[in-house]
Amino acid sequence: MIDFSALFTIMAMAVVTYITRVTGYLLLRNRILSPRMTKVLEAIPGCVLIAVIAPAFATNNVANLIAVVLTLLLASRFSLLITVVGSVVMTALLRHFLSF
Numbered sequence: 001m002i003d004f005s006a007l008f009t010i011m012a013m014a015v016v017t018y019i020t021r022v023t024g025y026l027l028l029r030n031r032i033l034s035p036r037m038t039k040v041l042e043a044i045p046g047c048v049l050i051a052v053i054a055p056a057f058a059t060n061n062v063a064n065l066i067a068v069v070l071t072l073l074l075a076s077r078f079s080l081l082i083t084v085v086g087s088v089v090m091t092a093l094l095r096h097f098l099s100f
Contacts, residue, residue: 063094 033041056064071087078086 061095063091063098066098067091067094 053068056068059065067087067090070090071083074083074086
């Protein structure tokens with residue numbers, strides 16, 4: 001059975017994501033951006049990612065803290081795909097074995 005509230009939520013998120021992307025294009029399509037503004041716009045995805053990840057740093061959960069450190073080590077040595085897959089696997093294993 002389909003949960004209509006979950007389906008509606010997913011559809012609403014898709015519409016909002018599409019609208020934000022199209023609105024940015026429509027607002028900036030006829031403008032020439034300065035190099036400084038280009039750098040700011042290029043930094044936005046990283047800022048959003050850090051905002052999502054940052055709460056893991058402010059935890060008392062030992063498994064999460066170890067996972068953050070190991071993820072930073074992976075990120076300094078490997079590509080994004082290896083880092084993401086390795087981080088998810090390590091976090092799952094650490095939470096499974098170190099959760100009390």
